[in-house]
Amino acid sequence: MATAADPVNIRTSVWLAARPASGARRRCEDPTGLDRDRITGAAVRLLDTEGLTRFSMRRLAGGLGVTAMSLYWYVDTKHDLLELALDSALGELTLPADSPPAGWAGRLRALACGYRGLLAERPWVATLAAEYPNIGPHARAFDAALLRLLDATGLTDGGRTGAHLAVSQFLHGCGGPVRRAPEDDFRFALDVLVAGIEAKTGRQAQTGL
Known part of the structure; x- marks a missing residue:
């Protein structure tokens, strides 16, 4: 249990924190020529090559040829930068079209x-x-695409909510063993998930529930 002598450090997501009004002033005063997008892109590349355990602001700054303190002109903390890198990576996903021949x-x-x-x-x-x-813009776009395809199933209310939860848990569950799980096992699990949603839509059509 936390006490006054042991406070809980609660951080605010970078997507919820208010952006400082001094951003333009910072860009003018900072001599490095950096910007947040460039720093985020470099962070993604460093994470790709070094991994999360070896990632540090000092390593990132070294790759950019600047001091670590220069990075803090644009991001308040390392956690903020990792959130930005996460959403940037999600932005590279190709979202399916709303009405392909294969349907939902x-x-x-x-x-x-x-x-x-x-x-x-x-x-x-x-x-x-x-x-x-x-909750970054690319994460929200991904979830919006998922919701649109679930809308196309015809499920309503609790059925759609349950399907959204099932799909979300399935997708996030792919993260742990993704390199070890055989492709056939993944495809079979995905088929089971799709079949379950199809069965639910069929029951809903018959019963109206």
Whole structure:
């Protein structure tokens, strides 16, 4: 239990924190020529090559040819930068079109396989996705695409909510063993998930529930 002598350090997500009004002044005064997008891109590349355990602001700054303190002109903390890197990586996913010939099931398979591929290529994404809230613009776009395809199933209310939870848990569950699990096992699990949603839509059509 935390006491006054042992306070809990509660941080605010970078996506919820108010951006300082002095951003333009910072850019003018900072001699490095950096910006937040460039720093985020460099962070993603460092995470890809070094992994999360070896990631540090000092290493990142060295790769950019600046001092570590220069980075703090644009991000308040290392955690903020990791949140930015996470959402940047999610932005590289190709979201399925709203109305492909394969219908919602094909869109769900494309979404799941794309996410699995991202986690296989970048294991650090799964770790950060479990640690930080996924509320950046690209994370919201991903979830919006998932909600649109679930709308296309015809499920309503509790059924749609349950399907959203099941799919979300399935996708995030791919993160741990993604490199070890055989592709056939993943595809079978995905087929079971799709079949379960199809069965639910069929029962709902028959009973209206």
